[in-house]
Amino acid sequence: MDRVRTADRIARAVLTACAVLVALVIAAILLFVGSEGLRLFADVSPLEFFFSPVWNPPLGRFGALPFMVGSVAVTGIALLIAGPLGLAGAIFMAKIAPGWMRTVLRQASNLFVGIPSVVYGYLGMTLLVPWVRDHVGGQGFGVLVAGLVLAVMVMPTILGMSEDALQAVDPAIEEGSLALGATRWQTIWDVTLPAARPRLLAGIILAFARAFGETTAVQMVIGNSPVLVRSLTSGTSTLTSQIIMEMGQTPPGSPWNRALFMMAFGLLVVSLLMILLVRWVSNRGVAR
Amino acid sequence: MTRQQIADRVATAVLWAAGILILLILAGFLVPILTQGLPVIDWTFLTTRSSSFRAGGGVGAQLFNTLYITALSLLFSFPVGVGAGIYMAEYAKPGRMTDLIRLSVEALASVPSIVLGLFGMIIFVNYMGWGFTILGGALSLALLNLPVLVRNTEEAIRGVPQSYREGSLGLGATHWQTTYKVVLPSALPGILTGLTLVAGRALGETAVLIYTAGVTVARHFPNPDVMIAGETLAVRIWSVTSEGLVPDADRIAMGSSALLIVLVLLVNFVIALPLWRYRRRMR
Numbered sequence: 069m070d071r072v073r074t075a076d077r078i079a080r081a082v083l084t085a086c087a088v089l090v091a092l093v094i095a096a097i098l099l100f101v102g103s104e105g106l107r108l109f110a111d112v113s114p115l116e117f118f119f120s121p122v123w124n125p126p127l128g129r130f131g132a133l134p135f136m137v138g139s140v141a142v143t144g145i146a147l148l149i150a151g152p153l154g155l156a157g158a159i160f161m162a163k164i165a166p167g168w169m170r171t172v173l174r175q176a177s178n179l180f181v182g183i184p185s186v187v188y189g190y191l192g193m194t195l196l197v198p199w200v201r202d203h204v205g206g207q208g209f210g211v212l213v214a215g216l217v218l219a220v221m222v223m224p225t226i227l228g229m230s231e232d233a234l235q236a237v238d239p240a241i242e243e244g245s246l247a248l249g250a251t252r253w254q255t256i257w258d259v260t261l262p263a264a265r266p267r268l269l270a271g272i273i274l275a276f277a278r279a280f281g282e283t284t285a286v287q288m289v290i291g292n293s294p295v296l297v298r299s300l301t302s303g304t305s306t307l308t309s310q311i312i313m314e315m316g317q318t319p320p321g322s323p324w325n326r327a328l329f330m331m332a333f334g335l336l337v338v339s340l341l342m343i344l345l346v347r348w349v350s351n352r353g354v355a356r
Numbered sequence: 357m358t359r360q361q362i363a364d365r366v367a368t369a370v371l372w373a374a375g376i377l378i379l380l381i382l383a384g385f386l387v388p389i390l391t392q393g394l395p396v397i398d399w400t401f402l403t404t405r406s407s408s409f410r411a412g413g414g415v416g417a418q419l420f421n422t423l424y425i426t427a428l429s430l431l432f433s434f435p436v437g438v439g440a441g442i443y444m445a446e447y448a449k450p451g452r453m454t455d456l457i458r459l460s461v462e463a464l465a466s467v468p469s470i471v472l473g474l475f476g477m478i479i480f481v482n483y484m485g486w487g488f489t490i491l492g493g494a495l496s497l498a499l500l501n502l503p504v505l506v507r508n509t510e511e512a513i514r515g516v517p518q519s520y521r522e523g524s525l526g527l528g529a530t531h532w533q534t535t536y537k538v539v540l541p542s543a544l545p546g547i548l549t550g551l552t553l554v555a556g557r558a559l560g561e562t563a564v565l566i567y568t569a570g571v572t573v574a575r576h577f578p579n580p581d582v583m584i585a586g587e588t589l590a591v592r593i594w595s596v597t598s599e600g601l602v603p604d605a606d607r608i609a610m611g612s613s614a615l616l617i618v619l620v621l622l623v624n625f626v627i628a629l630p631l632w633r634y635r636r637r638m639r
Contacts, residue, residue: 072530079532086439091460097475156374164371176382182620184560186590187613251364281468283563284594308470315567320482332471339466
């Protein structure tokens with residue numbers, strides 16, 4: 069009997085240690101990436117880093133504005149496309165599609181997730197970039213193709229989370245609406261969607277976070293010129309693509325290196341804010 | 357037909373169109389990879405070492421590294437992730453400590469992979485002084501797997517009916533005996549589904565690995581040394597298209613892309629099949 073009790077106590081200790089370890093990892097990431105990045109401001113003023121459009125490290129100019137604008141632009145385009153399409157697909161799956169079609173779409177969604185991001189980037193580069201160059205104009209590389217590629221990548225997130233949200237709505241209130249003579253679409257629009265709104269919003273926010281932090285796929289189609297975005301189809305850069313492009317050429321501890329780490333810290337802070345936002349949105353939904 | 361009925365018909369048509377469009381987009385991505393990539397894959401492609409300058413190189417070493425790094429990362433993350441998941445579902449009491457751990461897991465899940473790559477670079481490449489290594493890459497990749505494993509395990513365990521636990525505890529079993537002998541076996545399918553999810557992501561990951569495991573391969577392969585740099589298939593696609601000097605970069609990238617997708621499907625299948633049989637036996 070004693071041995072069993074001891075095993076019980078050891079198991080509890082080991083499992084607690086696992087959980088604490090996971091919590092320590094995120095703390096360590098914040099600490100190391102943050103301290104490396106924030107030391108940039110010993111050499112460069114925050115004003116220049118956040119508001120100057122000039123990025124010229126050899127000349128000591130570290131304006132990260134073009135990359136912030138680039139990141140926001142590609143993420144915005146991605147959500148403008150993936151948001152409506154993913155939501156429509158989710159309504160279709162949850163409320164309209166026959167069983168077999170739902171299964172097909174669910175498998176398709178899993179396949180979308182299974183395609184690695186570098187493959188999305190490569191196909192964007194070999195298929196979408198030439199197509200945009202021929203039919204839309206410009207160099208092809210730029211925020212338009214990056215936004216399109218990201219849209220495809222984050223769509224499964226919106227599709228899956230929105231479908232869950234719609235399925236979770238209490239059928240009784242939908243039946244009430246139908247019984248009062250509303251059409252299926254009126255019921256979806258006036259009853260189901262408002263009831264699912266907090267969780268639908270949470271899905272969009274998570275998709276934003278994913279698109280904002282995506283690196284390889286964006287880097288392959290964005291054109292990688294460190295200048296402010298001028299048009300949909302001319303080369304620019306994002307926070308993530310600039311880090312992956314230049315990290316290899318910078319000596320540790322140099323202002324250039326620290327500027328890239330500061331950009332990574334910015335990405336980290338944005339993604340943490342998104343998590344807090346998701347929590348806030350979901351809690352508000354419960355309270356109402 | 358009233359206006360409302362017309363609106364209903366139109367909406368139904370539009371939603372069908374959205375569903376079909378999603379399938380077409382997937383086909384638009386999969387068809388080119390498979391039609392152009394699968395023909396590239398043959399025995400030579402799978403077993404030859406890559407060349408930096410000449411055409412005709414294979415991806416043998418990258419294929420080995422992909423499987424090796426993925427397996428190592430799972431080896432590191434699976435015990436800790438599942439352990440933390442069990443803790444959250446079975447042991448954690450509501451309170452500030454539990455909230456903090458849950459928030460940490462969610463936060464870790466949202467960290468962009470490039471940031472994990474840079475963190476791995478600071479710790480393993482610079483601080484430990486290993487340089488680019490397979491071990492450093494696998495450890496960094498483990499951080500990407502962790503939150504998914506924790507959340508998935510927790511959900512799988514919460515799905516086990518309370519009556520199972522009560523039955524076991526009522527017979528005098530301890531908490532751990534109950535968890536180990538009753539709860540875990542019924543939660544196993546869910547836990548392993550999480551494993552396929554994580555393995556699929558790890559196989560295709562690039563941003564974590566470029567600055568931790570590097571973009572070069574061993575002179576000879578298979579080489580089980582974990583302290584050497586090891587480029588994976590996904591990283592190869594990136595390096596060969598963005599800075600490659602080989603004339604047949606497109607052939608290598610297409611072949612590697614198709615190979616990666618086949619690998620992901622294979623992992624799903626290899627784990628899903630025994631799971632399906634296990635589920636039937638449990639019933």
